[in-house]
Amino acid sequence: MSPTGPLSTTSNRWNARLWGVLLTVSTVIGLDALDVSMVGVALPSIRTDLGLSTSALQWVVSGYVLGYGGLLLLGGRAADLLGRRRVFLVAVSVFALASLLGGLVDSGALLIASRFVKGLAAAFTAPAALSIITTTFKEGPARNRAISIFAVFGASGYSAGLVLSGLLTEVGWRWTFLLPVPIALAALAFGSRFIPAYQAERSGGYDLPGAVTGALGALLLVFAVVEAPQIGWGAPRTLISFAAAAALLAAFVIIEKRSRHPLLRLGILRSGPLARANLGGVLFFGPYIGFQFVVMLYLQSVLHWSALQTALGFLPMALIVAVSSPRIEPLIERAGTSRAILGGVVAHVAGYLLFLRVDEHSGYFGSVFPSMVLLGIGFTLGFAALNIQATAGIADDEQGLAGGLLNTSLQVGGAIGLAITTAVLTANGGQDASAAALLTGLRPALTVVSGIAALGLLIALSGIRARRAPEPSTLPAVSADELV
Numbered sequence: 001m002s003p004t005g006p007l008s009t010t011s012n013r014w015n016a017r018l019w020g021v022l023l024t025v026s027t028v029i030g031l032d033a034l035d036v037s038m039v040g041v042a043l044p045s046i047r048t049d050l051g052l053s054t055s056a057l058q059w060v061v062s063g064y065v066l067g068y069g070g071l072l073l074l075g076g077r078a079a080d081l082l083g084r085r086r087v088f089l090v091a092v093s094v095f096a097l098a099s100l101l102g103g104l105v106d107s108g109a110l111l112i113a114s115r116f117v118k119g120l121a122a123a124f125t126a127p128a129a130l131s132i133i134t135t136t137f138k139e140g141p142a143r144n145r146a147i148s149i150f151a152v153f154g155a156s157g158y159s160a161g162l163v164l165s166g167l168l169t170e171v172g173w174r175w176t177f178l179l180p181v182p183i184a185l186a187a188l189a190f191g192s193r194f195i196p197a198y199q200a201e202r203s204g205g206y207d208l209p210g211a212v213t214g215a216l217g218a219l220l221l222v223f224a225v226v227e228a229p230q231i232g233w234g235a236p237r238t239l240i241s242f243a244a245a246a247a248l249l250a251a252f253v254i255i256e257k258r259s260r261h262p263l264l265r266l267g268i269l270r271s272g273p274l275a276r277a278n279l280g281g282v283l284f285f286g287p288y289i290g291f292q293f294v295v296m297l298y299l300q301s302v303l304h305w306s307a308l309q310t311a312l313g314f315l316p317m318a319l320i321v322a323v324s325s326p327r328i329e330p331l332i333e334r335a336g337t338s339r340a341i342l343g344g345v346v347a348h349v350a351g352y353l354l355f356l357r358v359d360e361h362s363g364y365f366g367s368v369f370p371s372m373v374l375l376g377i378g379f380t381l382g383f384a385a386l387n388i389q390a391t392a393g394i395a396d397d398e399q400g401l402a403g404g405l406l407n408t409s410l411q412v413g414g415a416i417g418l419a420i421t422t423a424v425l426t427a428n429g430g431q432d433a434s435a436a437a438l439l440t441g442l443r444p445a446l447t448v449v450s451g452i453a454a455l456g457l458l459i460a461l462s463g464i465r466a467r468r469a470p471e472p473s474t475l476p477a478v479s480a481d482e483l484v
Contacts, residue, residue, distance in 0.1 A: 021132065021133075021136055021194050021195055024194055025128075025129035025132050025191075025195075031184060032157070034157035034161035034180065035118065036161065037158045037162045039064075039115075039165070041310075041311065042165055042173040045169055046111070050106070050111065051108070052108045056108055060108075061115075063113070064115045064118055065411065066116060066222050067117065067121075067122075069119075069411035070222050070223075071119075071120055071123035072407045072411060073215075073218060073408050074215050076128075076402070077401050078400070083197070084131055084400060085132075085191070087128045088124075088132065092125055093184075095118055095121035099180045099181045102114035102118070103174040104174070123407075126407045127400050127401075127403035127404035128400060129150075130387065130403035134391045134399045134402075141333060143388070145329040148325045148327075150387070151325045151384045151387065152321065155379065159314065159315055163312065207259045207263040209259075210259055214264065218249075220245040221412070222411075222415055224241035224245060225415045227241070229423050252264075264401065268398060273392060273393060276463045277389040277406060278390065278408075279459050280341055280459045280463075281386050281410045282412065282416070283452060283456035284345065284410075284456055285409075287348070287417050287452045288348065288417070289414040289417045290449045290452075291355070291446070293422070294442055294445050294446060298439075299313055302360055316369060319376070320373065320376025321376050325384060328340075328381065337386075337463075341381070341389070341459075342461065342463075342464065343381045344377075344382020345382060345457050347375070349453045349456075351372075351373075351374030352449050352450040354374065355368070356443060359439065386406065390402055390405070391406075420448060420452070424444050425444075428440060
């Protein structure tokens with residue numbers, strides 16, 4: 001029988017059902033991260049087995065990004081309107097099925113299609129999972145602790161995926177697609193048992209025109225950003241794609257202003273903490289994705305590391321996040337989310353700048369390891385604080401929307417960060433296979449990464465100045481009417 005009704009977190013001790021809810025949704029977020037990291041290492045084997053061109057191969061990754069980044073906003077609002085439990089369970093089921101198909105197909109086109117469907121499913125599970133947490137755990141210490149544990153699973157899933165991908169690819173790349181299937185099915189079973197069957201938070205009509213224009217506009221924007229480094233930022237197709245995306249998103253804004261039941265109530269953007277968290281998320285996650293791409297190239301093409309060695313090189317960062325995140329909640333409570341985000345950004349910028357010292361003969365512990373430690377500290381401070389700030393003070397009936405907005409910002413930021421880094425790397429000779437040429441391109445790319453990340457300092461500092469009122473973690477919930 002499905003559980004019904006809200007759960008209480010007034011006690012300092014959580015019962016088995018509360019832990020069941022938290023661990024179930026956190027496992028799915030960890031699964032999303034694991035799936036993303038596993039595919040990267042398997043790409044060379046996929047290309048050889050399926051005979052894919054380089055441009056087709058990049059869509060194995062970009063197809064997931066397109067589905068995920070393009071539909072996150074719709075996924076977040078669907079959780080609010082259709083019921084979080086229902087959306088979460090259906091999306092996990094679709095994710096499991098797409099994973100199974102991806103491991104069985106013998107066509108590059110079908111593999112890319114399965115990746116798009118997985119991204120689409122993740123676009124619904126991610127905001128639904130976050131909104132389940134924020135509506136289950138009372139705002140303040142309980143919610144902050146839950147979100148910190150939630151962040152641990154994301155980091156652990158990513159690091160586990162890096163290591164497992166190196167091992168599984170030795171057996172066969174298909175196992176990197178099949179491994180998520182039993183994990184998703186287990187999450188589905190536990191979700192059916194533990195997640196309460198909440199009623200949809202709002203009744204009334206659905207904003208179909210807004211859903212169509214918003215989803216198409218976001219999909220086209222992500223598509224243009226992903227394709228631009230391959231075909232050129234000034235290519236006619238790139239310019240047309242950006243223009244069409246802008247037109248669709250402008251139409252979306254007009255529709256939302258006039259709709260009685262908007263997909264995105266624009267008044268929510270007047271929340272200063274939410275706006276700063278979303279902009280900060282773009283500037284926090286985007287540079288990291290670009291940095292990761294650069295470091296992968298450096299370790300494998302300059303230092304000639306294997307895929308497994310490269311994965312293990314990132315492990316210290318993930319271990320710091322996994323060990324520290326469950327204990328970060330008291331610090332966020334004392335310092336506030338804005339100061340925690342500022343500390344995270346400072347650590348990331350320092351880590352990027354330190355990596356500028358590398359050359360063809362750099363040792364791991366002398367040159368790479370310090371950056372990994374700083375990145376781990378940065379993610380521990382920044383990621384949980386961004387999630388808390390983005391959802392604090394938002395009424396329960398818009399928690400899915402708030403979670404969808406933040407995840408959209410992170411995903412779009414990652415796509416833009418990777419696109420800019422790739423463009424700078426290529427423009428400076430980084431496409432050459434030689435170690436010397438690659439290093440020549442890496443340094444300007446890392447400089448751009450550091451500069452983009454440094455812009456996040458301005459957002460974090462503006463949050464500190466604005467927080468003369470109570471920190472977001474102590475603000476009362478804001479109703480929809482109050483922000484209109």
